[in-house]
Amino acid sequence: xxxxxxxxxxxxxxxxxxxxxxxxxxxxxCLFDGGHWDYVEGVxxxxxxPFVSWLQRYPLLVNGGMLLTIIGLILCxxxxxVKRR
Numbered sequence: 001x002x003x004x005x006x007x008x009x010x011x012x013x014x015x016x017x018x019x020x021x022x023x024x025x026x027x028x029x030c031l032f033d034g035g036h037w038d039y040v041e042g043v044x045x046x047x048x049x050p051f052v053s054w055l056q057r058y059p060l061l062v063n064g065g066m067l068l069t070i071i072g073l074i075l076c077x078x079x080x081x082v083k084r085r
Contacts, residue, residue, distance in 0.1 A: 002079035008072025
């Protein structure tokens with residue numbers, strides 16, 4: 001139970017960070033080239049674009065990842081609480 005909990009505690013966070021930094025790399029590349037990042041379409045534009053938060057663009061990924069992390073935390077706590085046979 002502890003192993004599954006640790007897996008669910010760590011993997012969703014790593015996936016969220018991976019996707020976030022992948023997009024951040026694209027945004028930085030666009031800004032260094034003098035463009036403006038279109039957060040909704042995920043492309044570089046010539047005109048300024050409004051900011052759209054990551055939670056608004058990927059609600060299932062963010063909320064699902066946090067839910068799996070909480071489930072992993074609960075499994076870890078339950079694993080430490082239950083005596084081994």
